[in-house]
Amino acid sequence: MTDPIETLVRRAQQERAAATTPDLDRILAALPALRRRRARRRRTGFALAAVAAILAVVAIVLLPVGTPERNLPAGPPSARPSPTRSEPLVAMPYELEHPPGDYRERLRTIEEGPTWVTASRIYTETPLDPLASDAGSLPHLTLTVRAGGLPEGEPVGVGAVRGVLVDGLPDSATVTWPARLGGVVSFEAVRTGLSRTQVLQLAASVADHSLWLDKRLILGWTPGEEPVIRYTQSLMDADRWSATVTADASAEDRGILTATLAPGLPARQDSQFASLHARPASFYEDPYALEVDQRLPDNDLALMVRYRQGGAPPLTREEFLAAAEAIEVRG
Amino acid sequence: MTFEEFVTARLGALVRYASVVTWDADLAEDIVQNVLVRAQARWERIRRLDAPERYVQRMLVNEFLSWRRRRASRTVHAGEALESLLAPQSDPTGRYDDRDAVMRLIGALPPRQRAVIALRFYADLPVEEIADELGCRESTVRTHLLRALTTLRASLPGAMLPAGNGEPR
Numbered sequence: 001m002t003d004p005i006e007t008l009v010r011r012a013q014q015e016r017a018a019a020t021t022p023d024l025d026r027i028l029a030a031l032p033a034l035r036r037r038r039a040r041r042r043r044t045g046f047a048l049a050a051v052a053a054i055l056a057v058v059a060i061v062l063l064p065v066g067t068p069e070r071n072l073p074a075g076p077p078s079a080r081p082s083p084t085r086s087e088p089l090v091a092m093p094y095e096l097e098h099p100p101g102d103y104r105e106r107l108r109t110i111e112e113g114p115t116w117v118t119a120s121r122i123y124t125e126t127p128l129d130p131l132a133s134d135a136g137s138l139p140h141l142t143l144t145v146r147a148g149g150l151p152e153g154e155p156v157g158v159g160a161v162r163g164v165l166v167d168g169l170p171d172s173a174t175v176t177w178p179a180r181l182g183g184v185v186s187f188e189a190v191r192t193g194l195s196r197t198q199v200l201q202l203a204a205s206v207a208d209h210s211l212w213l214d215k216r217l218i219l220g221w222t223p224g225e226e227p228v229i230r231y232t233q234s235l236m237d238a239d240r241w242s243a244t245v246t247a248d249a250s251a252e253d254r255g256i257l258t259a260t261l262a263p264g265l266p267a268r269q270d271s272q273f274a275s276l277h278a279r280p281a282s283f284y285e286d287p288y289a290l291e292v293d294q295r296l297p298d299n300d301l302a303l304m305v306r307y308r309q310g311g312a313p314p315l316t317r318e319e320f321l322a323a324a325e326a327i328e329v330r331g
Numbered sequence: 332m333t334f335e336e337f338v339t340a341r342l343g344a345l346v347r348y349a350s351v352v353t354w355d356a357d358l359a360e361d362i363v364q365n366v367l368v369r370a371q372a373r374w375e376r377i378r379r380l381d382a383p384e385r386y387v388q389r390m391l392v393n394e395f396l397s398w399r400r401r402r403a404s405r406t407v408h409a410g411e412a413l414e415s416l417l418a419p420q421s422d423p424t425g426r427y428d429d430r431d432a433v434m435r436l437i438g439a440l441p442p443r444q445r446a447v448i449a450l451r452f453y454a455d456l457p458v459e460e461i462a463d464e465l466g467c468r469e470s471t472v473r474t475h476l477l478r479a480l481t482t483l484r485a486s487l488p489g490a491m492l493p494a495g496n497g498e499p500r
Contacts, residue, residue, distance in 0.1 A: 005484050006452060012433045013351045013453040020356055022346035027364055028338070034368045134470065250466045253397030287376045287386065308466055310393070 088330060089212040092119040094143050094185050097207045099123050100194070103141055107132065108213050108233045114226040118146040119213050130234050130242040130262055139191040143206060147183045150176055159204040165196070175203040216243035217259050220326025223310065224249025227257075255310035259327050263300050268293075276303075276325055283317070290320040296329065303329060332383070334374040338367060341384055349391050352449040354438040358395075366390045388454070389464050392446050396465075436486050444479040447472055 090110045099105070107122040122134070123141040135142075153164035156175065163177030173196065176186040187203040194202070215231050222229065227249035234242045242262035250256055274283035274292055281294035291306040305324040307315055315323070332340075342363070349359035370377055370387050377383050437445060443465075450461045458476075462469040 003480070005480050005487075008433050008487070009437065009448055009480075009483065010452045012437055013449065016354065016434065016437075017347040017351050017453070020347045020350040020359070022343060022350075022356075022360055022363075024342050024346075027342065027346070027360055030364055031367060031371075034364055035371070133468065136470075248466065250393075253393070256466050287373065287380065310466075 088215050088218060090117060090119050090215070091181075091211075092121065092145060092213045093180070093208050093211050094145060095121065095207045095209060095211060096123060096141065096143060096202065096205070098205060099141065100198070100202065101125065104235075106235055107135065108235070109133075110213055110215065110231040112229045112231075116147050118144060120144040127236060128234055130236055131244065131260065132234060133230070133232050133244065133246075135190075137191075139193070141192060141202070142186075142188040142190070144186045144188070145179055145183060146186070150178070150184060156200060157204075158200070163203070165200070173199045175199060177203070180208060214330070215245070216241075216330050217245040217261055218328040218330065219245055219247055219257065219259065219323075220328065221257075221323040222247035222249065223257055223307075223315075224252035224254035226252065227254070250310055253310055255315060256308040257323060258306045258308075259324075260304045260306075261296075261301050261329060262304070264302060274321060276321065283321075285317065290315060290317065292321060292324050303327070332378055334371050334378075337374075337378070337383065341387075342367075345384075345387060345391065348388055348449075348454070349395070351453045352392055352446050353395050353442075354445055362391055362394045366394050369394075392450065392464060396443060396446060432487060433483070436483050440479050440482060444475045444482075447475040448479050451476060 092108070096103075096105070102125040103123040104125075105121050106124045106128045107120075109118075109120045109122070111118045111120075121143045123143075124135050124138050126138065128135065128138070150164045151166055153166035153176070156163050156165045158175060158177040161177050163175055166174045166176070168174060168190075171193065172188070172190045173194075174186050174188040176184050179185045185206070187199070187206060189199045189202070213231075214233070216233060217231070219229070224247075227247040228251075230244075230246045230248070232244045234244075236242065240263060242260065244258060244260045246256060246258045248256045268282070268284065271282035271284055271293075274281045276292060276294050279294065279297070281292050284291040284293075287309075289306055289308045291304065293302060293304045295302045305320075305327065307320050307323070309315065345367075346359055346363050349363050350356050353359045353362060366387060370390060377386050380386050437448070440448070446465070447461060450456045450464065451458070456464070458469050458472050461472045465472065
């Protein structure tokens with residue numbers, strides 16, 4: 001059954017479209033001037049792109065000889081999510097030591113914005129797709145550490161600390177409490193069928209260790225000025241995992257760079273030959289995206305790098321391959 | 332099909348599509364012009380696609396969402412606009428124009444929500460295609476849809492809304 005509000009919206013949109021009587025001649029007449037202006041801008045853009053390409057090469061050269069990723073201190077430098085966007089580890093001290101029933105940790109995520117970091121562990125009963133970035137519609141439990149304060153909600157006890165319970169959509173509840181080292185921890189149960197008491201008991205049982213989440217892939221180049229970078233690691237079983245990092249600059253009208261490390265290489269047609277780190281790779285291109293895939297030499301993992309074009313200027317093949325080479329794999 | 336043939340055949344439809352996405356006739360024309368200039372530069376590749384018009388529509392949506400960032404002053408701030416709509420108003424004609432209310436409320440939605448409802452209900456795209464088009468997750472699209480419909484439902488006069496379930500599909 002169609003929602004009546006949808007019917008109203010559809011009708012309003014159709015009326016809006018029907019009421020639009022554009023001056024087509026005026027639009028067409030303006031195109032040549034806009035085309036000339038675009039050409040002038042592109043000439044300026046090429047000069048800036050050349051500078052960016054030089055900087056990218058410098059970054060590639062510098063990466064192996066001394067970055068924080070390769071010169072880790074002996075112990076954890078800090079026990080909280082670091083705002084430094086290139087740190088290879090992010091603190092995630094919280095863990096469900098005894099998940100209920102068949103729930104197991106299946107996914108770890110780290111999301112970094114310009115000024116914040118969020119780290120999560122996601123537990124589901126059944127395995128997720130190796131390339132999944134979230135639990136989708138499956139029942140799941142999520143533990144998250146993030147900056148900020150407690151939300152509005154019902155005050156509850158979480159072990160020895162005071163927290164807040166918020167009931168969400170049907171069969172969704174979130175318990176939030178202050179994190180030991182700043183920020184808050186939230187434990188969310190979605191479509192699990194767990195009772196309120198069970199959710200509170202599980203929240204109170206969350207262990208507080210000095211644990212860290214690993215970034216298996218680190219980007220040496222990201223689109224835009226302030227992309228949101230999301231790291232996910234899918235835990236297939238004890239020995240098998242896949243990892244993805246996505247730098248999303250679509251909010252700046254730039255593209256989305258995604259690198260995935262997973263067992264096996266996807267079978268695709270119409271590939272072109274390319275070279276990454278002087279080894280053969282498969283390159284694909286369409287108007288929307290660029291992609292390069294390569295099997296790693298020492299294991300059965302493959303690296304797949306994809307760039308979804310954003311606004312102008314698009315990334316060229318050479319720039320894209322330079323960005324792909326700048327990715328550090330931390331197997 | 333040459334670029335000129337495409338423009339001649341589809342310009343009107345593109346402007347109408349843009350006007351539903353932007354909810355602003357002048358902005359729609361500006362955006363269509365900009366997108367056509369960019370599309371012409373890559374027309375050799377675009378024309379070989381299965382659905383060139385779909386690709387240009389996709390460019391329109393992305394141009395709109397980036398345009399609003401460049402031209403923040405042109406953006407309608409949803410909070411203020413909705414507040415004025417929600418406040419009790421006397422209708423000088425003595426008759427509340429329901430259709431106008433829907434029109435104004437859609438125009439007051441945040442741009443990304445407005446774009447999502449245009450793609451969902453005007454272009455009839457499924458959620459997964461909208462997510463692909465906007466470069467975000469399906470859950471994000473569902474959230475935009477839910478928020479847009481919730482806002483509209485909460486703001487419209489009750490008489491206009493028979494009971495119904497509001498979960499976006």
